Amino acid sequence: MTMLKEGRPTAPAHVNKEHPDPATATGNRALMLEEPLIFEIGSTETTGVDFTPVDKPASRLGGLERKRSIGLPGLSEQETVRHYTRLSRQNYAIDLGLFPLGSCTMKHNPRLNEKVARMPGFADIHPLAPVATVQGALAVIHELAEWLKTLTGMAAVAMSPKAGAHGELCGLLAIRAALEARGDARSVILVPESAHGTNPATAAFCGYKVEDIPATPDGRVDLAALKARLGPDVAAVMITNPNTCGLFERDMKAISDAVHAAGALVYCDGANFNAIVGRVRPGDLGVDAMHINLHKTFSTPHGGGGPGSGPVVLSEALAPYAPLPFVEKLADGSFALVEEETAGEHHAGSFGRMVAFHGQMGMFTRALTYILSHGADGLRQVSGDAVLNANYILRSLDSVLDAPFGGSGPCMHEALFSDKGLAEGFTTLDIAKGLIDEGFHPMTMYFPLVVHGAMLIEPTETESKAALDQFIMALRSLAERAKAGDEALKGAPYHAPRRRLDETLAARKPVLVWIEEALAEAAE
Numbered sequence: 001m002t003m004l005k006e007g008r009p010t011a012p013a014h015v016n017k018e019h020p021d022p023a024t025a026t027g028n029r030a031l032m033l034e035e036p037l038i039f040e041i042g043s044t045e046t047t048g049v050d051f052t053p054v055d056k057p058a059s060r061l062g063g064l065e066r067k068r069s070i071g072l073p074g075l076s077e078q079e080t081v082r083h084y085t086r087l088s089r090q091n092y093a094i095d096l097g098l099f100p101l102g103s104c105t106m107k108h109n110p111r112l113n114e115k116v117a118r119m120p121g122f123a124d125i126h127p128l129a130p131v132a133t134v135q136g137a138l139a140v141i142h143e144l145a146e147w148l149k150t151l152t153g154m155a156a157v158a159m160s161p162k163a164g165a166h167g168e169l170c171g172l173l174a175i176r177a178a179l180e181a182r183g184d185a186r187s188v189i190l191v192p193e194s195a196h197g198t199n200p201a202t203a204a205f206c207g208y209k210v211e212d213i214p215a216t217p218d219g220r221v222d223l224a225a226l227k228a229r230l231g232p233d234v235a236a237v238m239i240t241n242p243n244t245c246g247l248f249e250r251d252m253k254a255i256s257d258a259v260h261a262a263g264a265l266v267y268c269d270g271a272n273f274n275a276i277v278g279r280v281r282p283g284d285l286g287v288d289a290m291h292i293n294l295h296k297t298f299s300t301p302h303g304g305g306g307p308g309s310g311p312v313v314l315s316e317a318l319a320p321y322a323p324l325p326f327v328e329k330l331a332d333g334s335f336a337l338v339e340e341e342t343a344g345e346h347h348a349g350s351f352g353r354m355v356a357f358h359g360q361m362g363m364f365t366r367a368l369t370y371i372l373s374h375g376a377d378g379l380r381q382v383s384g385d386a387v388l389n390a391n392y393i394l395r396s397l398d399s400v401l402d403a404p405f406g407g408s409g410p411c412m413h414e415a416l417f418s419d420k421g422l423a424e425g426f427t428t429l430d431i432a433k434g435l436i437d438e439g440f441h442p443m444t445m446y447f448p449l450v451v452h453g454a455m456l457i458e459p460t461e462t463e464s465k466a467a468l469d470q471f472i473m474a475l476r477s478l479a480e481r482a483k484a485g486d487e488a489l490k491g492a493p494y495h496a497p498r499r500r501l502d503e504t505l506a507a508r509k510p511v512l513v514w515i516e517e518a519l520a521e522a523a524e
């Protein structure tokens with residue numbers, strides 16, 4: 001049995017004193033658990049397991065033996081399990097409720113995907129296993145690749161990038177390799193105002209100069225401004241379509257034609273492919289490279305920041321520059337993993353490797369399961385339902401919240417609102433914090449930047465009408481409170497383990513390790 005250092009903290013300082021609920025001795029409110037750090041509950045003096053101390057002669061360890069205790073807290077197995085289970089209950093999850101984050105596509109992760117990914121033939125293999133022993137796994141990668149090419153109307157696909165942003169890097173590296181191959185390295189990437197933040201970040205990371213292209217008042221790329229800026233120094237344009245205002249870029253073909261005429265290439269951020277899958281093929285719109293986030297469109301889990309997967313489809317022009325390795329189907333029907341460039345082969349211009357192996361196998365099995373369980377017709381319905389659900393939210397709330405582009409017709413997969421019309425002193429942040437008390441994760445806020453106090457909501461196709469109605473009711477009530485100037489809203493959340501954090505301090509002075517002195521210093 002382990003002794004608790006000081007016992008669990010009682011009625012912690014952050015427990016809300018103004019709120020009518022009496023503060024409890026533990027700081028818990030029903031299942032809203034107050035959980036200290038493991039260092040605070042476990043003592044370094046005790047251990048949860050009985051090991052007989054080993055008396056190793058120092059000589060056998062060559063002077064590498066530990067000089068002092070490493071100070072890990074000791075807990076019993078049950079205490080440890082409870083600690084992590086309690087922490088896990090402080091997480092919001094898609095299995096707990098609707099996740100309205102815009103741009104993130106937080107859809108249900110079907111259990112069938114999980115079952116297939118756990119089959120030992122997929123789960124227990126190793127990336128260094130001889131290729132002859134993993135033909136089934138290579139067949140899965142190949143079949144998924146074929147689906148992605150068919151759905152996008154593109155010539156090739158690089159499967160190895162591990163997330164959307166990583167896919168952007170892959171696309172730009174292929175674009176650079178293609179331009180350099182024709183002796184025309186260029187220095188500028190054009191990025192519209194409505195772009196996702198990863199787009200300019202990726203371009204800058206690749207060493208390109210990034211220039212903005214303004215948006216029109218209806219929230220789309222200004223085609224005339226784009227055309228005016230094209231020239232011999234522009235390597236590529238990065239366009240998110242559907243864009244981050246939840247709108248389809250109707251001029252996409254005209255944009256691609258103009259970009260190609262100026263000798264540049266078109267990168268499309270395909271994170272929002274779920275809005276058009278089965279209906280629009282980016283290849284038909286003149287796109288040269290586009291990443292697909294399997295953890296968005298194809299329902300694989302986002303996890304705690306990973307593992308994601310971001311295959312990049314490539315046009316005829318970029319296919320020769322795709323990264324290694326890739327899976328190739330041979331004439332006899334077997335599969336090879338092509339690891340090196342071969343002179344004279346179609347991939348002789350490959351820009352190299354992005355990752356050690358072939359990509360996220362666990363995500364490939366899940367994504368292919370999702371695709372096969374829907375079929376081509378089902379995927380078409382996915383985009384239809386995603387758009388229908390977003391429009392249901394847009395039209396259910398546009399009488400209480402300002403919808404800046406609501407007048408220009410239906411939205412795509414996400415609904416965008418602004419803070420216009422809230423009472424003096426009330427902000428988007430107040431509504432976001434209020435949603436926590438209503439049992440929802442907040443929506444995406446203050447993004448996209450083209451809208452003041454933006455609230456971006458993407459319900460996805462997997463939510464039922466009943467779930468949407470409940471969310472709409474919660475958001476409507478918060479919007480009404482913010483418009484009426486209900487001061488109590490400024491104190492939200494009242495029912496979360498933590499209230500309003502000092503976000504500046506959290507970003508500027510994060511305390512990421514357990515060092516008592518560092519914590520004391522940060523507290524000052």
Ligand SMILES: *Cc1c(COP(=O)(O)O)cnc(C)c1O
Pocket residue numbers: 103104163164165166196198240244269271272293308309310
């Ligand atoms: C999510 C997203 C990205 C980045 O994708 P990650 O997989 O998170 O790296 C890029 N662009 C848009 C529009 C996105 O929504």
